[in-house]
Amino acid sequence: MNIPPTLPKGRLPFSISGAAAGFKACVPVALGVAVYGVLYGLLARQKGLSLVEAQSMSLLVFAGASQLIALDLWSPNLPVFSLIATTFIVNLRHVLMGAALAPQLLRLSAPRAFGSLFFMTDESWAVTLARLTHDRRRGAATDGAYLIGAGLAVYVFWNVSTALGHVLVRGLDDPARYGLDFAFTAVFTALLVGLRPQKADTLPLAAAVLAALATARLCPGKWYILAGALAGGFTAALIPGGGAAAGDAAGAKATATTRLESPDIEEAKP
Amino acid sequence: MSPLATSLLTILGMAAATYASRAAGLVLMSRVTPGPRMQRFMRAIPGAILASIIAPSALNSGPAEALATAATALAAWRFRNLPLAMVVGVAAVLGLRQLTF
Numbered sequence: 001m002n003i004p005p006t007l008p009k010g011r012l013p014f015s016i017s018g019a020a021a022g023f024k025a026c027v028p029v030a031l032g033v034a035v036y037g038v039l040y041g042l043l044a045r046q047k048g049l050s051l052v053e054a055q056s057m058s059l060l061v062f063a064g065a066s067q068l069i070a071l072d073l074w075s076p077n078l079p080v081f082s083l084i085a086t087t088f089i090v091n092l093r094h095v096l097m098g099a100a101l102a103p104q105l106l107r108l109s110a111p112r113a114f115g116s117l118f119f120m121t122d123e124s125w126a127v128t129l130a131r132l133t134h135d136r137r138r139g140a141a142t143d144g145a146y147l148i149g150a151g152l153a154v155y156v157f158w159n160v161s162t163a164l165g166h167v168l169v170r171g172l173d174d175p176a177r178y179g180l181d182f183a184f185t186a187v188f189t190a191l192l193v194g195l196r197p198q199k200a201d202t203l204p205l206a207a208a209v210l211a212a213l214a215t216a217r218l219c220p221g222k223w224y225i226l227a228g229a230l231a232g233g234f235t236a237a238l239i240p241g242g243g244a245a246a247g248d249a250a251g252a253k254a255t256a257t258t259r260l261e262s263p264d265i266e267e268a269k270p
Numbered sequence: 271m272s273p274l275a276t277s278l279l280t281i282l283g284m285a286a287a288t289y290a291s292r293a294a295g296l297v298l299m300s301r302v303t304p305g306p307r308m309q310r311f312m313r314a315i316p317g318a319i320l321a322s323i324i325a326p327s328a329l330n331s332g333p334a335e336a337l338a339t340a341a342t343a344l345a346a347w348r349f350r351n352l353p354l355a356m357v358v359g360v361a362a363v364l365g366l367r368q369l370t371f
Contacts, residue, residue: 060282236313
């Protein structure tokens with residue numbers, strides 16, 4: 001538990017090998033994404049989107065949930081404003097995800113940081129976060145290109161699978177038949193276990209789970225992620241530290257620094 | 271405007287909205303120096319997001335999903351290998367759904 005409370009400042013390396021490591025680590029998850037890319041391509045064709053339209057959306061928007069929801073709203077007389085507004089709202093969770101990566105991204109040049117963020121998805125964010133906390137626990141820095149490498153893996157698989165779904169596939173309309181709908185739950189469960197939550201995280205996590213469950217019942221779409229994240233965050237902010245060691249501000253800070261920081265989920269091993 | 275131009279402009283608008291959400295967190299954090307409360311908030315976010323993503327599918331879908339989530343967690347804890355945990359989860363849910371239906 002001897003973690004340096006602050007990391008050395010200064011620019012991070014941003015290397016091809018760092019990007020390759022991120023890419024490789026994210027490939028298994030990107031395969032799961034591809035199942036939904038095929039589904040998206042297929043549904044887009046059924047909704048009457050041309051290949052150019054479906055593929056432009058995957059290349060430019062690159063956000064699975066909002067693209068599938070957009071298909072739902074898509075109609076001959078395009079509801080332009082509600083499509084754009086819904087997309088923004090569905091993606092609000094990215095604001096918190098980007099903020100959580102800020103300590104790493106602030107150590108990159110602006111073009112590199114903001115370029116990497118274009119490729120940030122739920123999946124590449126979570127895989128990168130696991131790597132960051134793993135490295136930080138050893139006192140090591142993570143290559144700045146890891147996030148964009150992981151994001152590019154998702155990008156390549158998402159776009160190739162969009163085209164496949166639109167052009168080729170005729171039959172995969174129900175990933176649940178093969179249990180593939182559960183792949184994401186499994187991945188995110190493994191990543192959460194990798195964070196090795198401590199006793200002090202119990203209340204924030206419970207608040208997140210309860211808020212997410214309640215919101216999922218009440219609202220369609222992905223609001224439940226944002227609601228759960230905020231509930232967990234505010235609970236942690238309101239309950240200083242937790243546990244006997246966290247009597248004063250410094251103790252609370254040390255507890256907070258050490259707890260959610262030890263993932264041991266390694267990358268894909270051959 | 272042709273229908274294709276309209277839909278491509280709409281897609282560009284959706285792309286801008288998505289990118290804004292991706293960039294906003296970093297923009298905010300580069301302007302604010304978080305105090306202790308804000309730091310606790312931010313440190314809780316990753317775990318809270320992961321738990322929230324999992325919660326409805328794990329706890330609100332049925333016994334097969336709940337048990338498969340437990341199996342995944344156990345495999346992740348034991349083997350510390352992401353692809354393996356994913357395979358265990360998918361296999362478990364497939365098998366358990368056969369049993370519960």
